């Protein structure tokens with residue numbers, strides 16, 4: 001390879017690395033209130049999302065109520081997550097933040113192992129006794145976990161698998177803030193055993209050192225997402 005083309009390859013790789021830093025871009029305006037109607041003459045596009053004409057923005061675009069209301073945790077995992085994103089608070093668009101109310105049933109309500117591809121998370125426990133933690137990457141898979149009570153705060157680094165499990169005898173409540181307006185949620189069990197169309201069972205059996213029948217059983221289960229309606 002000639003020196004010139006090697007330098008070009010290095011320059012292209014450096015540029016690609018710079019462009020793929022996976023955080024929300026810094027915003028160049030105070031706000032960009034999301035509007036559903038992308039064809040409206042009042043809308044402009046910023047990062048692919050139509051924004052309301054700023055002169056038409058009101059305080060209602062930046063507020064939301066009802067996060068004080070407990071959610072129904074009467075489901076298989078005993079959890080209900082209320083996500084505050086652009087669909088409920090349009091003014092959050094382009095600001096790189098997001099909020100979640102987490103309700104966990106008494107005696108075992110669980111926010112199952114999951115990860116957020118685009119955000120770190122900071123969570124504060126308000127009620128309950130939560131066994132919460134995350135696992136670091138290969139090769140050690142070090143576990144960082146602890147039992148938390150009201151007022152305790154934990155941080156989950158971006159992309160790492162984490163969980164909260166209410167081991168207390170009373171309902172659990174936590175609020176979490178995430179560093180993206182669209183963090184994404186990848187529930188591990190759901191992704192592996194509830195994928196549609198299903199992942200090849202033989203492959204999963206080998207990957208998880210399981211009997212094929214066990215895999216078939218897991219794939220036949222219903223894998224619910226804990227995020228409820230807003």
Ligand SMILES: *[C@@H]1O[C@H](CO)[C@@H](O)[C@H](O)[C@H]1NC(C)=O
Pocket residue numbers: 070071072073074075079080081224225226227228229
């Ligand atoms: C969460 O709670 C709301 C209302 O309390 C309910 O409509 C919704 O179905 C619940 N979601 C889950 C996943 O149970």
